[in-house]
Amino acid sequence: MKYGRNTPHTKFRRGMAVSLFLLTLLIILLLYPNIKHFRYSYQAGKPWQYETLYAPFQFPVRKSVEQIASEKEQLLASSVPYYRYESATGEKQIIEAKKDAQLHTKQIDFLKNIYAQPILALDSLATKSESVFIIKDHISTKMDVSEVRTITSVLNLIDQQAFSEEEKAAMRKYIAPNLRFDKQQTEALNNVDNISAYMGEVQANELIISRGEIVTPRTYLILESLKSQYSKLVGKTSNIGYVLLGQFLFVALCLSFLYLFLRNYRVRLLDKPLELSFILLSIIVSVALTRALLYFGRFEILLIPYTLLAVIIRTFIDSRTALFTFLATILICSFIVPQGYEFVTMHFITGTIAVLYLKQLDRRSQLLSTALIVFCSYTIIYLAIYTTGEGKIETLNPMIFVRLGLNAIFLTVAYPLLYLLEKTFKFLSDVTLIELSNTNNKLLRELSQVAPGTFQHSMQMANLAEEAVRKLEGNPLLVRAGALYHDIGKMENPMYFTENQYGDISPHSKLSNEESAQIIINHVTDGIKMAKKHNLPSQLIDFIATHHGKGKTEYFYRSYIKENPDEEVNPSYFSYPGPDPFTKEQAILMMADACEAATRSLKKKNETNISKMVSDIIDFQKSEGRFDNAPITFAEIELTKKIFIKKLTDIYHSRIAYPEKTEAE
Structure with a gap:
């Protein structure tokens, strides 16, 4: 495996990166709708900032969603049922009544008068309306419900007559409703679908708005209708090529600034093709979701958790990359959504707040607080935009906040999603680093038992490296985990390393310099094998491989030269396989490893000796070219020296000598 920037594969990798950007450009263009982009940006209640606008063609003016919904509510509230008067019902009941021996001409005539009027059943739908339409002989008459007789009112009327109880009981048997609910007629004449979606028409060359004029709610609807017509006319025009060219230039520019x-x-x-693929795939998925949800309405895109993209990239990579990727995504999506200005404003501000707030994701509670902040941010920005444009708040659709709330809730899925993305794209999250840094992990527990001196050395240098990386704005969790695992290869031969030896006799005394050097060097390759066996992330394996870089086992190298002054020495026999560090964290870990180990050998550990030792070691590493491939500056190296000197001095500072106890005591 090749490490670092200056490798033979660099040109190939850069070519692959450009290819991935071009592929992303092509996919986004395929996702883009073939619509003309309306070149005007406007808000209700704000002045028209462009030249006087005349209608380029005739088009209908569509009502707002809120206006149509209001008209539907009014229609449903005033819905009047239709009933058909059925004279046959009364005729049939009269014929049956004439056969009844208890009823005479007087009672029959009374029943005839009853059935001459419409009679409504008690359980009829008409009781839910203040009025009804009664269709008799193809003529509909509107009547108040209070004027229509019901079965109950007819029975009460019979009770009031001067008939005998036997006659009244007989008459009740022949009372039935003669009104039949006409469901088909009611639905046809009260159908909300019959409400027109349009409020008029604008003629070609008609004045729409003059420069400087305030965009009124009606003018806003006219502009929205004109904008909608642009998308419908694209298929009927011959300039679709120009539309595609414009889309190509816009998307290419957005991707170019990210590149x-x-x-x-x-x-x-x-x-790193895998990490780059993740970034570009995130953009593609966002555009695809935007395109899909636009089909259901412009408010549905408020459900898309764009901030989740920024949070995930921030977690796996860094804040600046997250912000630039997020901005590129929002700009690309804004080209196909209504109110692009509002879209960019809402999402970019909210996404930026989320990234800046979530400095480090190592607890699930952080996602909940971030979701709350995202919801509050969305709400405040939307209210600001809406009240500025409409000049009122009464017409605000409360369902908007439900969508914004769901959007924020979607952020909480980031925690389980992190695990899947981590395994798929070989990322390393802060949560995983914290878990790996737990000294109760099997591998670290084994290291503390098999090579306790190495374990203590790793703990000390972890604290040292973490302090420096934190000051240099690197990843302290990453360097800490790297420090804890960097020497696990020493478990193969722990007694050949000074920190694990007891007494004055060293096992190296029985070996040649070449054999001793090889055992020391092998702890790197043994550590890599052991890390792979335990499925450690590749980022931690890199620390194992680079913590000595391509440096030499100086003690045995110099001893061999001293013992063989006339022989030409091959440095490769005494050199680590490398590579040299290629990240800031790896470079700092190399310095911390050498300085912490060397400090232990100092006989007198005062600030002067520690300062000289740290400077000499780091200057030697620098002169050997160990940091040439790492993105660390000379100023950062000098700052690291100062941090190490202070930290090591604090660790090994002189302690007060307590007086010995006297015999009397």
């Missing part, structure tokens, strides 16, 4: 950022400030990502 330039990566090339100038995050070049390592261009050399």
